[in-house]
Structure formats: structure tokens, C-alpha cells
Amino acid sequence: MNAPQRKIIHVDMDAFYASVEQRDNPALRGLPVVVAWKGARSVVCAASYEARAFGIRSAMPALRAEKLCPHAIFVPPDFSRYKAVSKQVRGIFERYTDRIEPLSLDEAYLDVTVPKRDLGSATAIASEIRAAIFAETRLTASAGIAPNKFLAKIASDWNKPNGQFVVKPAMVDAFLAPLAVGKLPGVGKVMEAKLAELGIATCTDLRTTGAQALEVRFGQWGRRLYELSLGQDARSVQSERPTVQISSEDTFASDLLLGELESHIRRLAASTWAGYGKEWQRHPGRIARTVVLKLKTADFRTLTRSLTATTPPTSEQALADIACALRERVTLPASTRYRLVGVGLSGFAEANGSPAQEELFATTPTP
Incomplete structure (x- = not known):
């Protein structure tokens, strides 16, 4: 017996943080709202659609946002409030399915192949979910409905804001054929430029180039691009995604300067180690094998250095020592100044019975 055709919904709240601010403060409605701390060191967390009209986007330096829209209203983020609304929206999802994969506070995948409430179609379920979100939170959401996650996420952006779009199985080929490669997940500006050099601008171009040629040029990622151009995505909705990185x-x-960062690295290592301890309590036996040092220069260039050691760090001090040592792998001029530093743990894997690893968090780690 064949498995039923999967029905995936991707729900994405519209300009979430900014919309919460406009909802809670009527004086902000209809105005260009930027959620960010105003100042030289800040970046944009979110922008209302009125602000986006001026070219303001998330992760943009706040100073640039000010230049693009001098009359924009800057509001400091209130994540506790956003998390409360996100929890409320999650409760709505749970009326229809338990197979929910949150991607962030404002978006999630839902597998409604076998829903709790059968409304006849995934499209009808998405409509009812969006209506419930608006009725109970006074916020709008957009949705994409498709036979897999990749297509659902693209579809949710098709009729934003406050809309939805369905890609039925019979529509997949025609829907993807003219799609720009820049719309594919993982294709940023650099990859888009590399593909353009090969005359590849759309999914049709990827199909014509073929899996073998793409794999020769880009390795496994090339084959993945070919599969995406055909609408192939076998990933399931994971209700609890394993941690990829703690940072x-x-x-x-x-x-x-680089030499002035040690105290900051050690302070951040303490915070990361505390988070690692909490992760261990939830999932005993998963060891982080890679230490990551992240740096951002004064001109916003981001670089990372990492080390995957034979023996993973077994203490906060070991983590801090490795992170500090990773500075030696930075080859920028000594005069380079840095505006941000981060310390992370990644490369999670099962402990495989190593006694040292099993005892790693036998007691709560000391921050």
C-alpha cells in the first residue's frame, strides 16, 4: 500500500516583531516601524511593511536604516512579548496537528497529511489556521501549502502579506520551471553569481545542465540544486529538531583589536557552556565536538574559525582556551578592529560510550 501524499503547510507571520509593536501601540499603525536599538552598533531585528517600502530589511545596520528612512520610528525589541505571542500561535497549530517544526518564533512547518481536524484539504486547514491567528492575536500570517517543505516555504512568500498559495503535485513542474535560482534555499548572492557565470538563471536552466554536470562543478550541493529544480525534497517535518549549534x-x-578579545571570549564561553549543560539535560549523550569562534570586523565582514578535536572540550575553561587559541588562525592585519565576537559549540554526535564523555555533565556545569 502506497503512503499517502504528504501535505505540508509553512506558516510565516507577517513582519512579526514589528506587527506586534503596531498591534500593541495603535499610534504606530501605518507608520514605518523598525524594531532595533537605535545607534551605531545596532542591527535591524524586523521592519514593518511601511519601512520595507524604503528598502529596510532585517539584519541591516540600524544606521543604514536611518539613512534610508530618516522618519522611521525605532522601537527596542521585546522578545519576552514576542515569545508569548509565538506560544499562542503554536497552540493554534496544535489543534490541527502534533507534527510541528518551528523554525523561529514567527514561522513553522506543519504536516497535515493526517490532521486532527479534517477539513477536506490542506488548503482549507491553512485558511482556518490563518483566520484563527487573526481572531485570537489580531496579527496576520501567510501560508504555503505543498507536497514538501521546500515548496511550502517558497509558496508562503508568494502572496505575502496575509495571503496563501498552494502548489498541488500536478503543478510542481510548471511552478518551478521559471523560478529564479535565487529563490532556492541555500542560494545566496555568491552562489547566484557563480550560477549566472554558467548561464544558469532559472530552475529550467538547472534541469537542462543536468545533475552530473552540476555535481562536477559544485559537488553534492550541485546534485541537491538539481533535485530542488525538480521539486524533490524528502525531508520530513521534525517535531523536535536536534540542536545544531549552541552559541x-x-x-x-x-x-x-584581536588581542583585546580574550576576556570577552571567556565570558561568552561561560554562557555557551551553561547552554550546553541545559542541552545535555534534555538530550543526555549528545556531545558537541566542534568549537567555533565567530568574528565580525568593523566593516561588517564576518569570519569564523573552528576546531574539531579528537577529544571534545570537557569544561568551560577548555572551551574558552580553544576559542582563544582560534584567534591565531585569523590572518587579517593586526590593525583590524572587530565589532562582534561569538563562541559556539557544534558538530553534535552521540557519545558512543566514552567514559569521559558520559561523565561530562554528571553534575550541573559551573557557569
Whole structure:
């Protein structure tokens, strides 16, 4: 007996943080709202659609946002409030399915192949979910409905804001054929430019190039691009995604030299180690094998250095020592100044019975 055709919904709240601010403060409605701390060191967390009209986007330096829209209203983020609304929206999802994969506070995948409430179609379920979100939170959401996660996420952006779009199985080929490669997950500006050099601008171009040629040029990622161009995505909705990385980072009030970062690295290592301890309590036996040092220069260039050691760090001090030592792999001029530093742990794997690893968090780690 064949498995039923999967029905995936991707729900994405519209301009979430900014919309919460406009909802809670009527004086902000209809105005260009930027959720960010105003100042030279800040970046944009979110922008209302009125602000986006001026070219303001998330992760943009706040100073640039000010230049693009001098009359924009800056509101400091209130994540406790956003998390409360996100929890409320999650409760709505749970009326229809338990197979929910949150991607962030404002978006999630839902597998409604076998829903709790059968409304006849995934499209009808998405409509009812969006209506419930608006009725109970006074916020709008957009949705994409498709036979897999990749297509659902693209579809949710098709009729934003406050809309939805369905890609039925019979529509997949025609829907993807003219799609720009820049719309594919993982294709950023650099990869888009590399593909353009090969005359590849759309999914049709990827199909024509073929899996073998793409794999020769880009390795396994090339084959993945070919599969995406055909609409192939076998990933399931995972209700609890395993942790990929635990990290802490900080932006300085003034730019610092590489040699001035040690105290900050050690402070962030302590925070990351505490988070690692909490992860261990939830999933005993999963060891982080890779230490990551992240740096951002004064001109916003981001670089990372990492080490995957034979023996993973077994203490906060060991983590801090490795992170500090990773500075030696930075080859930028000594005069380079840095505005941000981060310390992370990644490369999670099962402990495989190593006694040292099994005892790693036998007691709560000391921050």
C-alpha cells in the first residue's frame, strides 16, 4: 500500500516583531516601524511593511536604516512579548496537528497529511489556521501549502502579506520551471553569481545542465540544486529538531583589536557552556565536538574559525582556551578592529560510550 501524499503547510507571520509593536501601540499603525536599538552598533531585528517600502530589511545596520528612512520610528525589541505571542500561535497549530517544526518564533512547518481536524484539504486547514491567528492575536500570517517543505516555504512568500498559495503535485513542474535560482534555499548572492557565470538563471536552466554536470562543478550541493529544480525534497517535518549549534555572541560599544578579545571570549564561553549543560539535560549523550569562534570586523565582514578535536572540550575553561587559541588562525592585519565576537559549540554526535564523555555533565556545569 502506497503512503499517502504528504501535505505540508509553512506558516510565516507577517513582519512579526514589528506587527506586534503596531498591534500593541495603535499610534504606530501605518507608520514605518523598525524594531532595533537605535545607534551605531545596532542591527535591524524586523521592519514593518511601511519601512520595507524604503528598502529596510532585517539584519541591516540600524544606521543604514536611518539613512534610508530618516522618519522611521525605532522601537527596542521585546522578545519576552514576542515569545508569548509565538506560544499562542503554536497552540493554534496544535489543534490541527502534533507534527510541528518551528523554525523561529514567527514561522513553522506543519504536516497535515493526517490532521486532527479534517477539513477536506490542506488548503482549507491553512485558511482556518490563518483566520484563527487573526481572531485570537489580531496579527496576520501567510501560508504555503505543498507536497514538501521546500515548496511550502517558497509558496508562503508568494502572496505575502496575509495571503496563501498552494502548489498541488500536478503543478510542481510548471511552478518551478521559471523560478529564479535565487529563490532556492541555500542560494545566496555568491552562489547566484557563480550560477549566472554558467548561464544558469532559472530552475529550467538547472534541469537542462543536468545533475552530473552540476555535481562536477559544485559537488553534492550541485546534485541537491538539481533535485530542488525538480521539486524533490524528502525531508520530513521534525517535531523536535536536534540542536545544531549552541552559541553566544556580543557586539561591543567600540571596536576592539584581536588581542583585546580574550576576556570577552571567556565570558561568552561561560554562557555557551551553561547552554550546553541545559542541552545535555534534555538530550543526555549528545556531545558537541566542534568549537567555533565567530568574528565580525568593523566593516561588517564576518569570519569564523573552528576546531574539531579528537577529544571534545570537557569544561568551560577548555572551551574558552580553544576559542582563544582560534584567534591565531585569523590572518587579517593586526590593525583590524572587530565589532562582534561569538563562541559556539557544534558538530553534535552521540557519545558512543566514552567514559569521559558520559561523565561530562554528571553534575550541573559551573557557569
